[in-house]
Amino acid sequence: MSTPPISRRARPSKAPLSRDVIVRTGLDILDRDGLDALTMRRVAKALDTGPASLYVYVAHREDLLAAMLDESLARVPLSSEGTWREQLHALAAATVEALGRHEGLAVVALGAIPTGSNALLVVDRMLALLKEGGLDDTTAAWAVDLLYLHIAAAGVEQSAYNTQDASEESTIAKAKDRYANLPGDRYPMVTSMRQALFAPGDRDAWGLRVLINGIIGTPAE
Amino acid sequence: MSTPPISRRARPSKAPLSRDVIVRTGLDILDRDGLDALTMRRVAKALDTGPASLYVYVAHREDLLAAMLDESLARVPLSSEGTWREQLHALAAATVEALGRHEGLAVVALGAIPTGSNALLVVDRMLALLKEGGLDDTTAAWAVDLLYLHIAAAGVEQSAYNTQDASEESTIAKAKDRYANLPGDRYPMVTSMRQALFAPGDRDAWGLRVLINGIIGTPAE
DNA sequence: CTAGGAAACGAACACCGTTCGTGTCAAACA
DNA sequence: TGTTTGACACGAACGGTGTTCGTTTCCTAG
Incomplete structure (x- = not known):
């Protein structure tokens, strides 16, 4: 041309x-x-x-992805109402949702120490809430590590679920099928508890409650 | 030629x-x-x-990766000694280690429902231990979900840490540097708790204790 | 000994991330 | 005002990538 x-x-x-x-x-x-x-x-x-x-x-594609990650973290509301527990829960849930909204972005956050300016704001707020809850420095530090890891992982899961190709059969349906045809002698628990494993319910909220309860009840060292 | x-x-x-x-x-x-x-x-x-x-x-590269993931899960020892708690802890830690040993494999496990035959063996054993601990079906099901998510995420983290290019400056050192030069008014907690954030300690084991404690103390629904 | 079918393969397609050298333009200086 | 300069934009290319297609090769069953 x-x-x-x-x-x-x-x-x-x-x-x-x-x-x-x-x-x-x-x-x-x-x-x-x-x-x-x-x-x-x-x-x-x-x-x-x-x-x-x-x-x-x-600098490279990964650099772009990291920048996109931090940009999407800018929209996380840093404060809310309620006790420190409720605020921490809300902050974590909002962060998961922000990560889950964009396919594949959460993976970028997973392996890395938070470094972006918006990610650091989230971390800073989390630390403040944990200290408000009366945790010592070490426990709070470890807790924010653990929470961040969980948030990133939950974000990956959520985005994987959100981004289901409408064309192909749902991943969940496929897994259900696989679980239904499993040899009962090799996988007795999975087989017998199949129903509970796929039952609906707010697992995300429960997971956060588990983490916060566990953090409160498990001082470091 | x-x-x-x-x-x-x-x-x-x-x-x-x-x-x-x-x-x-x-x-x-x-x-x-x-x-x-x-x-x-x-x-x-x-x-x-x-x-x-x-x-x-x-079928494709991802299929190969999934097969590699399940193969590397074959080496996880499914039983050990001690109370159900200790056994669950050991099983989870061993799985994290198996995933962490191969760079990038844990990411494959993250978004997906466990489906490989070895992954299912791990899940089955976990369910058995949780039931041994007296949890009801729903809580056990949700707990295995949460544990698997954490295990995969911790595996990603560990493999990212194991696979540090010996040539380039350590990622941790770089992060430490970044944290040291942060504006204290924008990130007060991160700045003041810098020391605790990077202090050594067995965070992986603590994280598993947090999860198990939290699971025990947080019935579903 | 032959026919058939599965496995292996060579070549190619349509892309990819990234780099290099050249061109262009607006602001800074004389 | 005329000229220089340096940052930015871009065309073209390099060395790869995953995957597919059509053909050839080989083992096995009859």
Whole structure:
């Protein structure tokens, strides 16, 4: 194709590139088409440019993902009403939900020590609430570690569940099937408790209650 | 190159392909060179064949990873000594360690309902121990959910820590640095508790104690 | 000894992340 | 005002990737 080099002056004033618009565009694509679709080329095309241009603002794809993670953590409400327990529960639940809303982002948070500025705000708030609950420094530090790990993991789970290809058979239905046809002698408990395993209920809230109860009742060392 | 088509008869009796040898070769490569090195081409080359040949036994790369995950779960000792609590703790810790030994494998376990035959054995044993502890069906079911989630997440963390490129500066040291230079007014707790946050200690064991204590003290619904 | 079917394979497709060198433009300086 | 400069944008390419297709090879069953 012989596209003559159009002066950018002539074009209808393209919005300038910046780290922020790249991150936001990335989140758009992620939400619309999933993690596999989030390629540097795709982001570049959405911004009407080539992939090379992105590398001025972003070191590599992982860097972009980390920035997207922190951006999506910006929307977590840091304070709420109630006792410190209720506030901690609400904060954790909100963070899980923020992570769960974008497929694959929570995985980025999982292996790493929180470092983004918004992630650190969440951690800071958590520590404050734990201290308000009367925990000593060591227990509070370990607790925030454990909570953050759980939050990231729960976020992964939630996003995996949210992002079910409507086209293919539900993952849960498949698993149910598999559990139903298991040899009862090799897996006696799984087989006999099949019903309870798949029964509905608010497991997320229960999990957070378990963690908080356990933290309160288990001083470090 | 004019390599004349050598009849396989003439070759020194290449070991035949099979799902098992592919999975084992995959684990070898993963342990030796990391997740990024685990490409279909690399596995094929290690087996002295082309990538296309693998697809007879393996549906796609993810399928291979899932098979590798279950294979590495085969080595988890399912029973030990002590009270049901101690046994549950040991089982969970052993599973975390098995997952943590192979970089990136735990991530595969994270989003999914356990379905592999070895994963199911672990789940079955956990359910048995929880029932031995006197929990009702619903609580035991939710507890195994929560424990499995934690185990997978802890495995990811451990493998991320194990797989530190010896070449580059330790991730922990970098985080310590970042925490040291944080604005104290924006992150008061993180800043003031910096010491406790990075202090050593057996956080993994504490985390499991927290979970088990919490489970015992938090009946479902 | 032959026919059939499963396994292995070579080549290719459509992408990917990332880098390099060149071009362009707006602000800073003379 | 004219010129320099340096940051940004971009086209093209490199060296890979997972996966598929059509063909060839080989073992086994008749």
